Amino acid sequence: MVNEAGSWISQRRTSSRSSEDGWIEALRRIVGPDACLTSKAELYAYGCDGLTLDPHQPSVVVLPQSTEEVVQVVRACRAAGRSFLPRGAGTGLSGGAHPLADAAVISCARMTKILNLDPRDRLATVQPGVVNADLSVAARAEGLFYAPDPSSQQACTIGGNVAENSGGPHTLKYGTTTNHILALELVLPDGGLVQLGSATGGATGYDLLGACVGSEGTTGIVTEITVRLEPLPEAVETLLVVFGGVPDACRLVGRIIRGGLVPAALEVVDRRTVEAVEASVYRAGLPQDAGAVLILELDGPACALPAQIERIRALAAETGASEIRVATDEAERARFWRARKGAFGAMGRLAPDLYVHDAVVPRGRLPEILEEICAIGDRYNLKLSNVFHAGDGNLHPNISFDRRDPEELERVVAAGREILEVCVAAGGVLTGEHGVGTEKRDYMGMLFGPDDLDAMKRLRATFDPQGVCNPGKIIPSTRACIESNPKARGYDRVPFT
C-alpha cells in the first residue's frame, strides 16, 4: 500500500508464520545456536536500518562467519521457500536492509576479517563486515588508505558500501565505491558462488561487477571484496570559508569547478546546522552568525597546494566570503570536519527524529535549487537544514521532526517528494548515495519510463530470477510509477501490475 503522499511507509505485515521450527533448526545447525536469532527482543534491532520509520520484524536473523556458511544459509532458505536479505551495520538510509515479506536477515556483521592487504599491488581483500574506517586504519601503516569515506564510516561496513555504492565527502576527487572495487565474491540467490571482476582490474566480458555494485543487496550476498587502495597524499590543507548564505557558498563551488580545480572535498553546512553543531558536543568554533560555511579540502603534492589556496582565496573574495580560515594543525582540521561529520548527531537537538534526504542536481543549479528547497521547507512549516556534498551537487536536505505527530510526518513525506520533483525537473536524480531501497522505490517513475525499468528488471532477473533476494526494493510497481509521475512517457500504455 502506498499512503496518500506516496510515501515510503508501506503496509504493515499482517500474517506471521508459526510452524517454521524445522527451517530455523537447519539454520542453527549451519551457523551455531548463538548466531541464529529468533526471539522478539533480539529481532527488534533488525526491523529497520537508519530509515527508522515503519520497521518490519524479520522471521530470523543469522550471522554467518564464512562464505561457506553463507552458501549453506542461502540454500536452506531456498529449500524452505523463504526470501532473505543481506545486512551490514544497518546504517543505510533508504530501507535497503528493511526485511519485507517475512524475509530472513543474513547479517554479515561477524565477517570482519581483512584477509589480505597488499601494498605492492595497492589492494586489500576483505570480508563484507569489515567496518569502513577500520580498513583505512589498517592500510595507513602501509602509507595507503581506502578512499570512499561515508560520514557513517565509523560504523558502516564495506559490504553495505558496495551494495549502496556509497560515497562521502571525498567522492569529488576520488570517486564513489564503484571506482574502488576490483573484484567480488558473490553468493548468488540460488546458492551458487561466483567471482566477479578481477584483482588485475581487467576482467573480460560484461561488467557484472559494475552492475552489482549499487544493487542494494538484490543480486546476492557479497562475501569477499577486493578493493583498490590509494596512497596517502603528501600534504592536506583544510579550509573553512564563511558566507552570508548558502547560495554564495554554492557559487564559489561552481567557480572552483569551472576553474579546473579539483579539491578533495567541498562540503557546505548551512546556518541552521551551524547553530545546532555549535550548541552540541560537536562544537567546532564556527562563527555563530555564519549563513553558511564551506569546508574545502585540498590534497596532493605539498608544492602545489599554496598556489591552490591563493586561487581559492581570490575566488572566495569575489564570491563574497566574509572569512577564510586555513587549519594550522591536525586538531584544527579535525575541528572543521567535526562541524560536517557531527552535523547529523547535532540535529538531535532540534527534534527527536531526522529525515536525511538525498538528491543530486547539476552543480551549476545548486544556488537556485537550494532556495527552492528552503521555500518548500517553509511552506510545509518544517525545520529543514542543509549539509551536503556541494562539489558533487549531492544535496542532503535534513528535516527534523517528531514521528509521534502523524500530521507532521505527512508533511515531511510530502515535502520530501516535492524536493525530489524540483531536483528531477532541474536534470537531477533521486539519490546520489543513499540508494532507492523502499524509501524512493515508488518515486522511480519520476525519472524512468517503463522500458528503462524493464531493463533493470532484466538485469535483476539474471541474478535472481525468482526475486527472493531482498525482495521489494528498488523496482516499483507500475501503479506506483503512474502515481509518481502520471505524465511520464509510456505509462498510459502499460497495464497495472
Added chain:
Amino acid sequence: MKQMLSADLKSRLEDASDSPLRLHDPSRGYAGVSLEGVAEPADAGALSRVLKVLDEQRSPVAILGSESRSWLGNPLKPTRMGISTARLSGIDEFDEADGVIRVGAGTALDKLAERTARSGWWLPIDSPGRGGTVGGALATALCGPRRRGFGPVRDSVLGLDTVLAQGAHVRCGARVVKNVTGYDMAKLYVGSLGTLGVIERAWLRLRAAPESALIFQASIEGAVHAEGLAVARRATTRAIAVVDESLIPFGAPHLGRPPRLGKRHRLIVEFAGDAPAVDQDGNWVADELGAEPAPADAIESLRDLQILEFPIGVRVRFHTRPSQAEQARMLLERGGARCLICPEPSVLTAWFEAGLDEGEDPWWLDQVFAVVDEVRAASSAEAIIEALPDWARGRRDAFGGSPVLGLMRDLKERFDPNGILNPGRFVGRL
C-alpha cells in the same frame, strides 16, 4: 550458399530508417563478414524501428561506428546487415560550467576532443589508434596510455540512451556526476561490444585541462616494469608506457631516436597538473632515469603503436597485477614477443611476429598460444587476442572465456533474445 538480403526486407528497412540503405565496401569486409547493406538511422526512433524489423526477421546485424576498431573481438557469425551510427552524431548539450556533455554515439572522437579542449575541458577517452566514434569508444572500452590519469572508460560515462534489440529505447544514468538511482545499467553497455544494445547517446564527464603538461622519455633496461611502476606512481603521472625499442620504428616513428642507444626499452611519461608539481616530477624523472623531453605528440604515437599489426603476427593484451607484470614480461620476451607495458594498472600488449618460413604455419600459431597460456597461468593474467593473421581468425575465443559465462549468456538472452546484435563477437562468442 550466400543468401541475399530480400527486396522486401530491404524496403522495410529503408522505410524504418527513412533513408536508403548504404552499400558497404565489399573489399573491406567487417569483422570477418561482408555486409550487403547498412542502415543509417538519424534518431532513436528510426534506430528502434530498424531494430524491430531485424529482430522480427531474426536477422543478425553488425553495429558500425567508424569501423576503426573492428579488429577487437571474435569474427561475426554470418551477418548481412549493418546499422551505422554515423547520423546519430553531434553535441546536444555542453554544460561548460559543470564539465558534462551529451553527445550522439556517432560523434567523431577527435572532433569532440577538439571542441571540449576549446572550452578548457579534456575528453577523458584515449582509445588506441586514431579516429573512432563515441559509441565505438564506449562499446569497446579500450584504453590507451592515459588510463593512468583518466581511469577506465566507464568512469567517464554518466548516462546512456540505448536501443535494445527489440526496439525498446532505454535510458540509464543522467547528467549529474553522482548517482545511485537504481541499477548502474551503463556499466553493462560499456565494453559490451554492442551485443546488449546499441548506444545511441551518452552523457560524458569531462576533465579540467591541466595547468601544465610535460612529456619525457628515457631509455631503460633490466627490471623495466619496476622502473615504470615507480614513475607511474608519481603524483602527476597521467600517461605512461614502456615500449620495446624495436617496435618504435614500425609503430611510432614520431618518437624519434632513443635517448640512449643500446638499451632495449623506452619509457614515455606524461605528467599533468599544477605547474610546480609537474616540474617536480619532471626533475625527478630527469635525475633518476636521465629522461629527456619527448615530442609533443608522443602519447598519440603510443596510441598508434598500440594497434600496430605485423603482416603475419599476433597481438595479445594481458591484464596482470603490478606484482606479476615483470614475470609476465619476461615470459613473453622469452617466448619471442615484444611488449608495450602500461605499468599501473598493469597492461601488457605483446606482439609475436612470424618469420618468413613460418608463414601460414599452424605450428607457429600453436607455439604462440602456448606462450599466451603460460603467461596467463603463471601471472593470473587475463589475455585478449587483438590481432591474428586472417587465416587464423576465429580459432580461439579472442577473450579467452570467462568463469561467469553462464551469467553472461543469461544476460545476453534477456537483452537480445534472438541474438541479433553483433552475434558471435563477444566473449564466449555471445
